Amino acid sequence: MKKSNYSKSVVISVSIHALFIMLLLWGADFSFDHKQSVGNTIQATMVDPAMLNQQAQQIRQQRQAAKDAEQARQDRLEQQTAVLEKQRKAEAERIRQLKEDKLTAEKATREAEKQRQLQQQQVAEAKAKADAQAKVEAKAKADAKAKAEAQAKVDAQVKADAKAKADAQAKVAAQAKVDAQAKAAAQAKVDAQAKAAAKAKVDAQAKAAAKAKADAQAKVDAQVKAAAKAKADAKAKADAKAKADAQAKQDAALNDMFSGLEAENVQRGGAKGKHIADEVTRYGTIYKQMIQQNLLVDQSLKGQQCKLTLRLSANGLVLNVSQLAGNDTLCRAAKSAVLQVSEFPMPDNPDVVKQLRVINLTVSP
Template identity: 95%
Template sequence: MKKSNYSKSVVISVSIHALFIMLLLWGADFSFDHKQSVGNTIQATMVDPAMLNQQAQQIRQQRQAAKDAEQARQDRLEQQTAVLEKQRKAEAERIRQLKEDKLTAEKATREAEKQRQLQQQQVAEAKAKADAQAKVDAKAKADAKAKAEAQAKVDAQAKVDAQAKAAAKAKADAQAKVDAQVKAAAKVKTDAKAKADAKAKADAKVKADAKAKADAKAKADAKAKADAKAKADAKAKADAQAKQDAALNDMFSGLEAENVQRGGAKGKHIADEVARYGTIYKQMIQQNLLVDQSLKGQQCKLTLRLSANGLVLNVSQLAGNDTLCRAAKSAVLQVSEFPMPDNPDVVKQLRVINLTVSP
C-alpha cells in the first residue's frame, strides 16, 4: 500500500516537471529570419524569473501536500491499528475472565457435591451402627425368651407324660369293650360293604360321563381363552409401542420453572420465554443422556439451580430410580452452562428448574 502511494507521488511529480518543461519550450522562439544579417546580432527569449519561482513554489507545495497527505494517512492507519489492538486485548481479557469464572463455579459445584456425599456416607455409617446394636439387643431378648419357652416345654412335657399314663390305662379298658363291639359290628359292616360296592359302581359310571363332558367343555374354554389372550397380547404390545414412541418424543416432559407468572401481557411473554428456553435446555441435556433399555418406564425427578449467567450451581435428586437419576445428573453436569436471556424477569424464573426424566 505504501509502495503504491509512493509511486503515485513520483508519477505526479514527473508529470509536473514535464508540464513545466513544455511551458518553457512553448515560450521560446524557434523561428528563423531569412533576411540578410547585419553584423553579429544575437536574439534571445526572455524568461520571467518570477514565473519560474512561482512554478517551482507550486511544485514544492504539491510535493509537500502529497507528503503531508501520506503522513496523515499513515497516522490514521497507526491510530486505527492501535484501537483494534486495544479492542483485541480487551476481548481476550474478557474471554479469559469468563473461563476463570466458569472454572471457579465448576470447582465450587464439585466441592459441594463431595461434601454432600461425605455427609450421606456419615449418615449411612451411623445408621449401620444403630442397626447392628438393635440386632444385638434383639438377639439377647430372643435368647432369653427361648430359654423361658424351653423350661415351660419341659414342665409341660412332664405334666403330659403323667396324663398319658393315666389315659393309657383308661384306653386299655375301653379297648376291651371296643373289641367286643367291633366283632358284633363286623358282620353288619360286611353286609353294608356289599351294598356300598354296588352303589359305588353306579356312581363311578355317572362320574365318568360327567368328567367326559367337563373335559370337552374345558378344552373349548381353553381354546377360547387362548384366542382372547393372543388378541390381548397383540393389543398390549401395540399399546406399549405407542407409549414408548410417545415417551421418546418427549423424554423430558417435566421440565418447568417454578413460580411462572401467568397474568397479563408481561406474564405471558415471560411464560413464553421460559418455555422456549426450557426446550433448548431439554435438547442440550438429552444430547448427553445415556441410559440402558432396562430403565424404560422408570422416572427421576431432579432440581437444577443455575447462576444468573447459566452456570450449574447444584443438581439434586427429588425422587425416582437412583441409576436413572445418576445418568440424568451426569448429563446436566456435562452441559455445565446453559444460555440465559437478557430479560432479568425470565432469568429469575430459570434460576430454579424442576426436571422429570422418563426414558
C-alpha cells in the first residue's frame, strides 16, 4: 500500500514538471520572419536576461513549493498510514484477544462440564456405595436383631430359673429367720430376767457406796476449806511483805541505770516464796543486761529519770511498753532498747513467770 502511494506521488511530480516546462516554452518567442533574406543579414530576437532569470526563479520556487507540498502530502500519508496501521494492529490484537478469551471460555466450559460429569459420576458411585453399605448394615442389623431376640429368650429362661431358685432359697431363709427370731426371743427373755436381778444387786451396792462417799467427801471438804483459809491468810501476809520489800529495793537502787526493775506481787513467804524471789531477781538482772546493750543515751541526759512499765507474754514477748513518768527523750530511748530486745527469756516455773509478766523499770543514766 505504501509503494502504491509513492508511485502516485512520482507520477504527480513528473506531471507538474512537464506542465512547468510547457508554460516556459509557451512564453518564449518562436515567431519567424519569412522575409526574403538579402545577402548575409541576420535578424535575431532579443531576450531579456532579467526576465528569463525571474522566470527561472519562479519555476524553481514553484518546483520547490510543489516538492514541499508533495513532501507534506507524503508526510500526511505516512502519518495516516501509521495511524491506520496502529488501528489495524489494535483491531488485530482485539480480535486476537477476543479469540483467546473465547478459547479460554470454551476451555473453562469444557473443564466445568468435565468436572460436572466427574461430580455426577462420583455422586453416583457414592450413592451406589452407600446403597451397598445400607444393605450390608440392614442385613447386619437384621442378624443382630435375630441374635438379640434369641439371646433374650435364653436370658428370660435363665432369669426364670434363677427366680424360681431364689424363691425357694428365700422360703428356706424366711423359715430359718423365723426359727432364729423365736430362739432369740426366748434367750432375750432369759437374759432380761438375769440382767434385772443383777441390776437390782448393783443398785443396792451403788447406793451404799454413794452414801459412804458422800460422808467422806463432806469430811474432806471441811478440811480443805480450813486449809484454804489458812493458805489465803498466809498468802495475804506474804504479799504484803513482798510488796514492802520490793518498794524498799526500788528506793535503795535509784542511782543504778536499771535500779527500778522489779516484779510485782513477789511471794516471799516460806522456802517457795524465797525461791520465787531469787528467780525474779536473777531474771531481772538478765533483763537489765539485755536492755542496757541496746540503750543509747546522750551525756546531756545524765541525772534524768524515766519510769516504764513492761508487759510480757507467758513466753517472754514484749506486749506493751508504757511511760509512767520522767524525761520524754530518755523514755523514748529506753522504749527503743526494750523493743529491740523484743523477747525476754522466761523460766519454766509458772509462779516465777507470773511475777515477770508485769515489770516496773526505772532508767537513770
